[in-house]
Every structure is written in C-alpha cells, then in structure tokens.
Amino acid sequence: MPDLSIQLLPGLKLKNPVIAASGTAGYGDEPNRLCDIADLGAFVCKGTTLKPRAGNPQPRIMETPYGLLNAIGLQNPGVEAVIEKYAPLWAGWTTPIFVNIAAESVDEYAKLAHRLDKVPGIAALEVNISCPNVAAGCLEFGSTPESAAAVTRAVKNATSLPVIVKLTPNTSDIVALAQAVESAGADAVSLINTLRGMAIDIKKRKPVLGNITGGLSGSAVKPVALAMVYRVAGAVKVPVIGCGGITTGEDAIEFLMAGATAVEVGTAALVNPRAPIEIVKSIENYMLEWKLTEMSQLIGAARR
Numbered sequence: 562m563p564d565l566s567i568q569l570l571p572g573l574k575l576k577n578p579v580i581a582a583s584g585t586a587g588y589g590d591e592p593n594r595l596c597d598i599a600d601l602g603a604f605v606c607k608g609t610t611l612k613p614r615a616g617n618p619q620p621r622i623m624e625t626p627y628g629l630l631n632a633i634g635l636q637n638p639g640v641e642a643v644i645e646k647y648a649p650l651w652a653g654w655t656t657p658i659f660v661n662i663a664a665e666s667v668d669e670y671a672k673l674a675h676r677l678d679k680v681p682g683i684a685a686l687e688v689n690i691s692c693p694n695v696a697a698g699c700l701e702f703g704s705t706p707e708s709a710a711a712v713t714r715a716v717k718n719a720t721s722l723p724v725i726v727k728l729t730p731n732t733s734d735i736v737a738l739a740q741a742v743e744s745a746g747a748d749a750v751s752l753i754n755t756l757r758g759m760a761i762d763i764k765k766r767k768p769v770l771g772n773i774t775g776g777l778s779g780s781a782v783k784p785v786a787l788a789m790v791y792r793v794a795g796a797v798k799v800p801v802i803g804c805g806g807i808t809t810g811e812d813a814i815e816f817l818m819a820g821a822t823a824v825e826v827g828t829a830a831l832v833n834p835r836a837p838i839e840i841v842k843s844i845e846n847y848m849l850e851w852k853l854t855e856m857s858q859l860i861g862a863a864r865r
C-alpha cells in the first residue's frame with residue numbers, strides 16, 4: 562500500500578495529507594456517523610477568539626450556483642470554553658487538532674497563543690489573519706506583509722506550538738504575504754481563506770447577507786486558490802497547505818502537484834460529510850494506479 566503520511570510541522574507527522582478546514586466542522590464534537598475524524602490527517606477547529614462572539618446578523622449563509630457565500634462573523638464560545646470543553650476531548654483522539662485563532666489586535670493574538678500553549682490535546686495553531694467577515698481585526702492584519710509579519714512574530718514568541726499562518730486571497734500580492742510570515746517565523750502557511758463576495762436580493766432591493774458582504778468558498782474558488790498555492794509554493798521553503806474549492810480526490814491531487822504538502826477541505830464537507838475521507842481514498846487509489854509509494858512523488862510533481 563502507498564504511504565500517505567507527511568511531515569507537516571516540526572515534530573508532527575500526519576497519517577495522510579487531508580485536513581478538515583476551519584469553520585466547516587465546528588469542534589469535531591458533534592457525532593458524525595458519516596465521517597470519522599480518526600481517518601483524517603488533522604482537524605482544524607472553528608476560529609476561536611479571546612472572548613465569546615455571537616457572530617453577524619442573519620442571514621449568514623447563501624448558496625450560489627458555483628459555491629457558498631458565508632458571513633458567520635467568527636461565532637465561537639471563546640478560548641476558555643474551548644480549553645475546558647473541547648481540549649480534554651481532543652486529548653483522547655489520535656488525529657492532531659489545530660486551533661484556528663482570530664483577534665482584533667496583535668496583543669490579543671499573542672494572548673490567545675500564550676493561553677493555548679501546552680494545553681493537552683492541541684497540536685498546532687492556525688493563525689487566521691484572513692477572515693473577511695468581521696468589522697475589526699483579522700483581515701486588517703492579513704492584508705499587508707508588515708502587519709502579517711507582526712502578528713506571526715507575536716504569536717511565535719508567545720507559544721511553543723507549531724504555527725501555521727492562514728493567508729487571504731483578498732490582497733494584491735499573496736506571495737509577499739507568505740514570504741513575510743515565513744521570515745517572521747511561521748512553520749507553515751495555509752491558503753486560501755474565502756474571497757470577499759456578495760449577493761443582492763432584487764425583489765427586496767437589499768444585500769442578501771446581514772453583513773452585506775461575505776466570503777466565497779467552494780468549487781468557484783478552486784482555480785484561483787490553485788494558482789495562489791502554485792505561486793506561493795515556489796516562493797517559500799516552509800510547507801504550504803492548499804485550500805479552496807477542493808471537492809474531489811482529483812482536486813486535492815492538483816494542489817499537491819502544485820506544491821502543497823497537505824490540503825484542507827471545507828465547503829465540500831458541508832455538502833457531503835464523507836468528502837474528506839473519500840478524498841483520502843481517492844489519493845490512495847491514484848497512487849496505486851500510478852505505482853507511487855510515497856507522497857514526495859506527488860508533492861510538487863507539476864513543478865518539475
């Protein structure tokens with residue numbers, strides 16, 4: 562059988578390269594008979610902030626013919642509840658859990674990183690400087706290389722956990738962002754978060770989403786995400802986690818061939834909860850068919 566394992570972060574090997582993306586499967590606590598988290602390479606929980614957040618006004622989700630618009634606004638119970646309620650559960654799981662963190666200031670990012678340091682059950686942090694759906698913070702830091710680097714540095718100084726920085730496509734130069742966070746100490750980068758988008762209800766003559774704009778995800782963003790992953794993977798040395806519209810095994814293989822070491826699957830799992838597991842199986846089948854024995858034969862194959 563092919564070996565699907567990858568070395569993603571310092572001291573952290575994943576059994577396969579498929580990760581559940583933040584915000585599309587909560588904290589992994591809801592029983593899901595269709596998909597076993599144990600079969601995934603890793604799981605990223607919902608964006609977590611220092612204090613609980615109620616999120617944006619409804620409506621917060623809209624399906625488009627090509628993907629999903631969401632403006633949840635980082636609804637979450639806050640870091641203390643995550644540590645009390647979910648971390649003890651995660652500590653008993655074999656799949657590594659990454660906590661996605663979001664904040665309104667550099668200091669808040671550092672506080673979150675410090676608070677989550679050495680909590681049993683947490684394998685890494687994914688620093689969300691890319692959510693387009695909140696009024697303050699987050700994307701504010703993720704859209705220029707200087708502020709993205711400042712957040713990365715502060716988080717790295719506050720924790721001994723490996724740090725992944727999640728980048729936004731809502732910028733003029735994602736390569737510069739990736740290089741800046743790499744120089745500031747990021748152990749890996751993940752990309753992309755959602756692309757800012759909107760819809761208007763022409764009968765009500767009003768924006769559909771309560772937040773007016775939202776973030777587009779799903780199949781529609783895949784070619785954009787793939788091109789960004791290809792460019793970033795050619796410009797940094799740290800591992801790249803590809804994300805954006807990955808729905809099938811073939812999609813995932815494209816991201817791996819573009820140079821991603823792992824992939825995150827979000828919207829596809831909302832449509833089909835088994836999608837991430839089916840993607841693992843499909844990568845395995847492709848490797849068998851093409852007589853590949855290890856992931857290094859797939860990662861970056863389209864760059865050689």
Ligand SMILES: Cc1cc2nc3c(=O)[nH]c(=O)nc-3n(C[C@H](O)[C@H](O)[C@H](O)COP(=O)(O)O)c2cc1C
Nearest residue numbers: 582583584608631689753754778779805806827828
């Ligand atoms: C409903 C929803 C909630 C999300 N919440 C978060 C979040 O809390 N933190 C984050 O970094 N990304 C969040 N995302 C972005 C996804 O993790 C992912 O980056 C994006 O949707 C693109 O991947 P996809 O097309 O596979 O969904 C969210 C996406 C959706 C659809």
